[in-house]
Amino acid sequence: MRRPFNPLSDILGSMTSLWSDLSLGVDEDRAPDAHQLQFEQAATAWPAALLTQILAAAMLLATAMTVGLHDLLAPIAVRGGLVVLLGVVALALLKLSAPRNWPPHIKVRLSLIYATGLGAGLFSMLWMTTHVSNGTLQLAGFVAVFGAVIVTAMALQALRAATLGYAGALVATIALHNGLGVVTSIAAVFLACLIIATSGLARLDRAQAEARDADTNDGNLALRLIREFEDHGSGWFWQTDRQGRLVYLSPQVANEVSTPDNEAIGAMLTAVFKVDSASPDTERTLGFHLSSRTSFSGYSVRAAAGGTERWWSISGRPILDGLNRFQGFIGNGSDLTEKRKSEAEITRLALFDGLTGLANRQRMRLALDQTLAPQGGGFGSPALLLLDLDRFKAVNDTLGHQTGDALLKQVSQRLLRSVGDAGLVGRLGGDEFQVVLPREANRDRLAELARAIIASLSQPYFIDGSSITIGCSIGISIAPVDGEDSETLVRNADLALYAAKADGRGIHRFYREELLHGAQNRKQLEDDLRNALPQNEFHVAYQPVVSTKSERIVGYEALLRWNHPTRGAVSPAEFIPVAEDCGLIEAIGEWVLRTACADAATWPRDIRVAVNVSPIQFANPALPAVVTNALARSGIRPDRLELEITEGVFLNNEDASSEQMFKNLKTIGVRLALDDFGTGYSSLGYLKKAPFDKIKIDQSFVRGAAVAGNRNAAIIKAIVTLADTLGMETTAEGVEVQDEIALIRELGCSHIQGYVYGKAARASAVLEQLAAKGGMATATGYRVSRSPRTKMLRTARVATEGIEGEVRIRNMSSTGAMIDGIEIDGEVDGIDLLIELLEGQMFPAKLRWAADGKAGIEFAQTFNMERLNPVAQAPAIRRSG
Structure with missing residues (x-):
């Protein structure tokens, strides 16, 4: 919709535009506007304006001289000189480099001041001609001033303020020369039209200047943001021409990828960067996208020259002009180096x-x-x-x-x-x-x-x-x-x-395949073990503990037994470790403790009961409470309960916790026995702190103690001496042969436990055993100990009473052998003979019995069994490695 014409509003608008022109560019940070261009144009056109001013002054002087007005020569020359001087100064300012950098508003104001001064000088020269009746001088003055004003206005063409100033000077000159007549009115109308046109042009120029300023400011802001982003951020920008050559690359990246021989700017993009082929995001090469002019995103690249260990991610798209013609590629990138390092560190930590x-x-x-x-x-x-x-x-x-x-x-x-x-x-x-x-x-x-x-x-x-x-x-x-x-x-x-x-x-x-079968069997055993207690498959058997002095039964050891529905009797050595590994030992141990105390309540009051405690149970702080509860339920005295503890508790528990547990158990009043002494991993130092009442000597030291040449008796004696010194009782475990009873008694051991006095029996049999002989124990089993025998079948030469022959050895131990192939009648016990155990070596022996072609001999000295086949031992040693 067209705006209605309003002269008064337009004149006021022109005045506002004039003031805007005068105050334009007060902010020195603003970009140059249209006045900068006008300044450049004025610098080009000003020599012509200066020449016009010189000609105007010269023409006035020449006219005054011609008409004979010599009295006006000096004033005209002075005023003309000032006008020319102002023109020279203006020309100098326009040509110097420093004024070119002045803010636009300074240039506008200087132009207005100059226009006003020049107009005043020319007007004063013209004013002089108005007092002279000579028409020639008046015409010359008018022409000179008018020409100077017009040419100067042309030089300052776009400066609206200067144009209005000259136009006002011309109208004033016409009014002074002709008075307020028709000519002056016409000039005034023309001046009004000029003001209206000038005001419109001023508004248009102002709008255009503001638009250019806004665009320039937006561009400068965008440029500053880009520079800031490039200088301090991880991102950067790039651009190529139609051939794929880089025409722009952010400086910090350009420095990274450039080499002294090859600058990045001007090089092909594919020659500057190479794509990480291992990246899962890299579906196609950069060359493909550049040739097909398709966009790409998130490609991992590094410098093709290999001069840097930095990685970047780049994206790009083709750029088209207004006619959809391809102009090249433009894109951005970001630094992936730290991300790559972080990913590498994460990978390292993960792998x-x-x-x-x-x-x-x-x-x-x-x-x-x-x-x-x-x-x-x-x-x-x-x-x-x-x-x-x-x-x-x-x-x-x-x-x-x-x-x-x-x-x-x-x-x-x-x-x-x-x-x-x-x-x-x-x-x-x-x-x-x-x-x-x-x-x-x-x-x-x-x-x-x-x-x-x-x-x-x-x-x-x-x-x-x-x-x-x-x-x-x-x-x-x-x-x-x-x-x-x-x-x-x-x-x-x-x-x-x-x-x-x-x-x-x-x-x-x-x-080996059997290892898997063993593991599967163990797993099945564990599964069955979990159901054994709820299904009442366990029972407790009791083995007597006999005093060596009185041969009376003084107590029983409670031994856990498991009758599996399909496996039958399962050895404790097989299922106890499984129970410890799978966490069932505490529940099973508590059941054994309660059962043993309840059974002991039916026995005579002087008979004790011993219960084994696993290291896992011992480590549980709740053990004293479990023991107290079992004693309270059964009603037996605490000193009738003996807890047997292995050396493993000292390996698996802290010293402080072990001492506190011993203290708590002794506070209850129960007895403590150290089981399997000598087979653990601890030193003897714990005996100084642990308040044991008894040491149980492991059966590995008891078996064979009565056999000649065995050191077990010496070990037993040392343990008994140690226990006596510490005020502790001793029990020899695993006694199976009757001649070991006398030896154990002779060595000073206070108690005996083993098959020699019977196997473990159920609780009902215990009462019968105690009632049968008034609590006395009866020894059974073998009477004499003998060395372990090795089965073999080999030929040996024997000689007796001058007769030699060959026999076959059926089995042999370090103390004797059983042979066959010998026929002897009558009493044979004590007959001396020689037997060839090693090639060329005869060993003395005595014949002890003979029957059905077989005979038993006893060596005069203990024979080292390893001497029979020393070579055969070597492979076994190698296999054990």
Whole structure:
């Protein structure tokens, strides 16, 4: 809709525009506007304006001289000189470089001041001609001033203020020259039209200048933001031409990818950056997108020259002009270096052990899966070694976890040196390690490597001034015989490791099929064990404990028995370890304790009952409460209950907690016995603190104690002496032969327990046994001890009373042998003979009995059985390695 014409409003608008022009650019930070261009144009056109001013002054002087007005020459020359001087100054300012940088409003104001001064000078010259009647001089003055004003206005063409100033000067000149007549009115109308036109042009110029200023300011702001983003952020920008050559690249990236020989700007984009082919986001190459002119996003790239280890992510799109013509590519990028480092660190943490730097469980599983994969292309069958450190827990408990960590680091270094490039070494956690050998299935070489690893890891370690010695056990499985997948292979190696530990530790074992059967049987046993207590499959049997002095029964040991519905009787040695491993031992132990106390309540008041306590039960702070409850329910005195504790409690518990547990149990009033003495892992130091009432000598020291040449009797004597010194009783376990009773009594042991006085029986049989002979025990079984015999079938030469012959040895021990092939009539006991046990060596012996072609002989001296076949022992030693 067209705006209605309003002269007064337009005149006021022009005045406002004039003032806007005068105040334009007060903010020095604004970009140059139209006045800057006008300034440049004025500098070009001003010499002509200056020439016009000189001509105007010269013409007035010449006219005054011509008409004879010599009195006006001096004033005209002075005023003309001032006008020319102002023109020269203006020309100098326009040509100098410094004024070109002045703010626009300064230039506008200087132009207005100059226009006003120049107009005043020219007007004063013209004013002089109005007082002269000479028409020639008046006409000359008008022409000169008018020409100077017009040309100068042309030089200052776009400066509206200067134009209005000159126009006003002209109208004033006409009014002074002609008065207020028709000519002056016409000039005034023209001036009004000029004001209206000028005001419109001023508004238009103002709008255009503001629009240009806004665009310039927006552009400057965008440029500043881009520079700030490029200088301080991780992002950057790039642009190529139609051929794919870089025409712009953010400076910091350009410095990274440029080399002294090859600048990035001007080079092909594909020559500056290379794409990470391993990146999952990289579906196509950069060259493809540049040639097909298609957009791309999120490509991981690095410098093609390889001079930097930085990574970037770039995106780009084609740019088109107004006619949809392709002009090149434009895009942005961001720095991926820190992200890559973070991802690498995350990967390292996810696949490597943080303590030792070895591969962790996850990476070992991936490596094993890749090795077993058909596409792996490996030659040979992979093997897996599982390692477990022996006695490492003791290091952690005694020297602290910091020392334990340092030890694990040294172990990992030794393990790496032992394995070398043959396989991948990893730590599964704790003191468990794993080795994957991709192409090694030879058992001899695997055994050699295992022995080398064990020997290396068993050498002393020196940490913080301490010398530490540990061991190592290894289980080995080989694919595909021992498993075609990683899960099976690891399981079977673990079974082999378990077998190595069971066989004495510090050795290696290969997986065997029977190990799996044993594990499956153990698992089935565990499942059955969980149902045994609820289904009342357990019962308690009692074995008598007899005094060596009176041969009276003074107590019974409660022994747990399990009658399985299908397996029959299961040995405690088989199911007790399973119960401890699966967490059932506490419930079972509490049941045994309650049952034993309840049965003991039916016995005479002087008969004690002994109950075994597992180290797991002993570690439970609730044990005193369980014991107190069992005593309260049965009603027996606390001193009739004897708790048998093995040396394992000192290995598995802290000293402070063990001492407190002993104190709490003794406060109740029960007796404490140290079971299986001499077979544990502790030193004798705990005997100074633990308040034991009895030491039970393990049956391994009792059996064979009566056999000649055996050292067990000396060991028993030492234990009895120690116990007497500490005020403790002693019980010899596992006595089976009657001649051992006299020996045990002679050695000073206070009690005997074993098959010699009967096997363990149910509670009902205990009452019958106590009532039968008034509590006296009766010895049964073999009367005389003899050495263990080895079955064999070999020929030997014998000689007796001058007669020689050959016999066959059926079995043999260190003290005698049974032979056949000899016929002797009459009494034979005590007949001397010689027998060839070793080639060329005859040994003296006595004939003790003979019947049905068989005979028993007793050697005059104990014979070392190892001398029979020393060579045969070597393979057994090697196999145990």
